[in-house]
Amino acid sequence: MAWLNNSILEDMGYFSDIYQGIKSLLTGMSITGKYFLNFRKGSITQQYPENRETLKMFERFRGEVIMPHDENNEHRCTGCQACEIACPNGSIEIIWDRQLDEESGKKKKMIDKHIYHLGMCTMCGLCIEACPTDAIKWGQNFENSVYDRKYLDRVLNKPGSKLMKGVEE
Amino acid sequence: MEPIVVNNNFKSEEYFINMGPQHPATHGVLRLLLTIDGEIIKKVEPDLGYIHRSIEKMCERDSYQQIVHLTDRMDYLSSNINNEAVCLAVENALQLEVPERVKVVRTIIGELTRIASHTLWWGVTGMDVGAFTTFFYGFRDREMINDIFEETCGARLTMNYNIPGGLMFDIHPNFVKRTKEFVAHFKTKLPEYDALLTNNVIFQHRTKGVGVLTKEDAISFGASGPVGRASGYSCDVRVHHPYSALDKVKFKEAIRTEGDTFARYKVRIQEMWESLSIIEQLIDNIPEGDHKVATNAVIKLPKGEFYQRVETARGELGVYIISTGTKNAHRVKFRSPGFSNLSLLNHISVGSKIGDLVAIMATLDLVIPDIDR
Known part of the structure; x- marks a missing residue:
């Protein structure tokens, strides 16, 4: 040296x-x-797989994008596609069509499928920032390892779900 | 009987060896082509392109809000400062005045990012020169900062907390409390860093007088950040061109004149103390107010050229945006600190040994995605 x-x-x-x-x-x-x-004293090591029951992530933790549904199987997504436009890498895909609205009797834009490709998501949060009706939010689940990438493509709206009343006003 | 003649005229031969792209001391996928004579380095040629993702081209495709998250992936250890650079450039172009609260929070999180980056650097520097303890101790303190980030913005490393016009959401109610806890905690840990590594004789012998960079060379190679300041070149953007709330705080620019590996080490340790002092000055009086100002959903910059420089943990980051008035940038150029600092590697390591090269590279603190983009 x-x-x-x-x-x-x-x-x-x-x-x-x-x-x-x-x-x-x-x-x-x-x-x-x-x-x-x-x-x-002062040990910060966590015994991870053993403490899964007690492990609580922070409420703002960016694990995955979820769409909350209420007890009547209703969500808040109007299908405006703001999240799809805001996403930088095409992780969100919305398939929509015009369905008959029972109240007004007119045909209205409604989502058929809100597809979220978790494998492409960079967790930037721009979709949630862009959503005008707070239909999507962050979920705290981070255990996303699967055997095939097709399991990472998720449909966020549950089957048979419809739009919550009063969201569009 | 004839005496045995020992031929001392061995002619050594230069040879070529690869260091990297998967070498632990190159901190990423950097390939160094070394020309060596014995163990003496004759030439170092960096070979780049292993992690090129064409971020600058992607910036021409994406909207201005979407550019911000790409800069997370450049210098990932100071991701929030990179985000801030793009946001400041866009805000300057739009002539948008952000609230005082945003400026102060940006500065605090920027300095926390700098400390997080320097603690990680301190850990891996110790590991590069053969002291494994530092790696765990550095990561232990960095964990506290990561928890602060995770609670406030949800991400630990690639934060994307800044948006053009302010912050994505307001700081968490626990943010101030946790930051104060961290500052108090870290003040007791920094003297431990000194006792463990700085005052260690082995470490000092490995680093003193190794890889000396003069002030003239630092300027001509475009060195910035701690690398430039260790050679006596006052190049702190925070002092010369203060942005956000940095014009409200008082701090001393860490400068040393030796220019060797040990000086670069000491500058970073000094910078951690200064960052703590900046946080302490701001944390008690974060102004009330909004966390963002409303911008259009589609941001269109006026026609022209815009440049913004910030001081990341590695040096000066410049963001240069050419706009033609549409919703996409015509051209975005990043002046990254790592690229300029890498360019002087050959200059300062010729004549030293391979072990010295590892120590030199450790204190240049290269982040390869920042160099390749």
């Missing part, structure tokens, strides 16, 4: 060099020794 050519050896005495070396090593080892003896 370059320190052999350096002047460090010359301007420091041989024995004081040894003394300094041992002293600095002991200083470092006293710190690691302190942590070694107090290993229970």
